[in-house]
Amino acid sequence: MMRIPTRTAFSSWLLLLTLAWLAVTPGIGPLVDAQGVASGWWQLRQQALYLTGVWAIGLMALTMLLALRLPWLERPLGGMDQVYRLHKWAGIGAALAAIAHWGAKESSGWIRQLWGRAGKPAREAVLPWLTDSRGLAKDLGEWAFYLLLALVALTLLTRLLAYRPWRWLHRAMPVLFLLLAFHSLALTPLAWWSQPTGLLMAGLLALGSAAALWSLAGGVGRRRQHAGRVHAVQALGGQDAPLEVICALAPSWPGHRAGQFAFVHFHAPSQTGQGGQSGQSSPWGEGAHPFTIASAQDSLGRSPQGEPLLRLVIKPLGDYTARLHRHLTAGQALTLEGPYGRFDARGRQGRQQVWIAAGVGITPFLALLEARQPGRAQAPAQAPAQVPEAAGTVHMHYCTNASASDPLLPRLRQLCAQARPPVTLQVHSDGQRLRPEDLERYDGPLDIWYCGPQSLGDALQAHASGPRPWRLHRESFAMR
Known part of the structure; x- marks a missing residue:
């Protein structure tokens, strides 16, 4: 099964939400007509409110789903680290959409100052049993918006808050989603519910709310x-x-x-x-x-x-x-x-495998090397396969600050020497840094598996996107 890149998954989800909004969006006339009535500006503001609202709640629902650590999402996305990466970017996207939603709401002031209230659309009807809840839904949505921005800011500016208090604050995210779900349910136009857009909104609200409640109940994992x-x-x-x-x-x-x-x-x-x-x-x-x-x-x-x-x-x-x-x-x-995780070194036929480890990033490769040891006791029939399919000779590079005092290097040398299929080892230490250009000596397409600091990973990523047929696999797992 082909992996879906995180950017592709995020863009596709955003496109789906945008198309759903377009399906119920009427045409917008001139922004200001000959009589000076700014009906077009008012219509533009209203549709901007709807679009940014759909974006915000749709991305928030996605973050709730991804936070459940569902194993079946690992295969299409390429591992739980990529699931968490998409979760993080969906959360950031939801915060940006919420800011745009707030901006569209506040734009009524300058439209009114410039052209007055003439041309402003009447309130659209909503679900009858929620008509009296408009004011409450608006207030809850506004407070949830402020709290969402604060939580996302603390997530991005990780040095401002230690992990333990951040973890407890982050557990409030499902509560914020439930407040925003009520906000969306009470203010979504009644006409939407009889169209495919309404079905999508209902599904998002139901799925996100179920995920939020499951998370609050401690059911994750x-x-x-x-x-x-x-x-x-x-x-x-x-x-x-x-x-x-x-x-x-x-x-x-x-x-x-x-x-x-x-x-x-x-x-x-x-x-x-x-x-x-x-x-x-x-x-x-x-x-x-x-x-x-x-x-x-x-x-x-x-x-x-x-x-x-x-x-x-x-x-x-x-x-x-x-x-x-x-x-x-x-x-x-x-x-x-x-x-x-899916950091299993399963490459394709005809591609040369290169393993690169730096610092504590050696840990997954220790397990991969143990799986290649001859005479190792066979795993039970129900256990997953250990040695990757089509496994062949691997060229491994290990980056360490000081090879003489590295406590893991002797074990690594022994495992590489005994590995079958073979694993050749090159150690980079004492100022001898590995450069992406050093991999040019390997012929043919490469499958590169990397675990280590982000800086070297980014350099490999930039080089792998060049003309050479390289595929880089790297774990980008982060708790926040």
């Missing part, structure tokens, strides 16, 4: 959550070194494909004196965070209790992960939701 515990935890070096966490999961865990990730919530220890107390110094109030699974299915076997094991490699890149390093201990309970 609930069916894909699995209990577990920390089986073992080990720092892979000194200060600021990655933390290896071995998780033991319940038998309900369905297995995973190499390269996938999961949302992991580490619970506070039940015993006192283990750093599990609540407060600014502990990480237990953060909720679930996404971590790449750094082991292939069944590569670690099972615990003495028969629990399937998997590995996480967590680098202290932020406040949460730094605190996690200080407080996480063996035996703690955890909840793991997933697996998600």
Whole structure:
């Protein structure tokens, strides 16, 4: 199945909403007629209100749907990271549409100052049982608009607010959608409901409201959550070194494909004196965070209790992960939701695979390499396939600050040396940076799989869009 790029999905959704508006839009006459009546301006303002309103509620409904983390959306969009990327841009688009909607509403003042009220259309009829709710719907819509702008601004300006308070504020988004849904339902023209546009609006309002209520009820990802515990935890070096966490999961865990990730919530220890107390110094109030699974299915076997094991490699890149390093201990309970993602190195026949990892971006490749180890115990029949179809020789590049002290490099070298099909490894360290031009030496079309900092990913993206037949796969997952 061909992946739908995020921009294409966003543009197609916006086009659908625009076409729905066009289907019920009458023609607009001269902006100002010979008698100086600005009926055209008033009609233009009214249609701008309708169009921006359709855009705003349509994009908000899309954000509500995407926030549910539905697995069936991963395949067409190319992974849960792309689902979240579309969710973010739909939210930004909804905020911009809401600003335009507010601007169209406020434009009545200068139209009235320039040409007076002559030519202003009469109020259109709405659903009879909501006629008396016009004023309430307008007030609720205006307050929801202000709150929506504030939440989107805090999402974009991530440094203004720590993750924990942002997370709780973001949970108000479903409430804002329900307020805006009532605003739209009460003010949508009655004539629309008997046309295809009305059916689309009804579907958007119903779907978005159901998603919002499900989210408020705590249903997001609930069916894909699995209990577990920390089986073992080990720092892979000194200060600021990655933390290896071995998780033991319940038998309900369905297995995973190499390269996938999961949302992991580490619970506070039940015993006192283990750093599990609540407060600014502990990480237990953060909720679930996404971590790449750094082991292939069944590569670690099972615990003495028969629990399937998997590995996480967590680098202290932020406040949460730094605190996690200080407080996480063996035996703690955890909840793991997933697996998600399609970073599985499944390329096409006739295309050369190139893997590029930088920093902690090595974690999905560790799992992909484990899946290529000879003699590895075979996964159960119901588990997903591990080695990609049509797998061939892979050229891998690993970018690290200091190869001599990198705690993951020895393991990486061993896995590459033993991999079947083969994986050649080139390490870029100590000032020897990888440049996109360095990949020109590989002949033919390339499938490039990249995980690492955004700057290098953007440089690869710019180069891949050139004349060479390159396809770049990169995870762009972000919690906000």
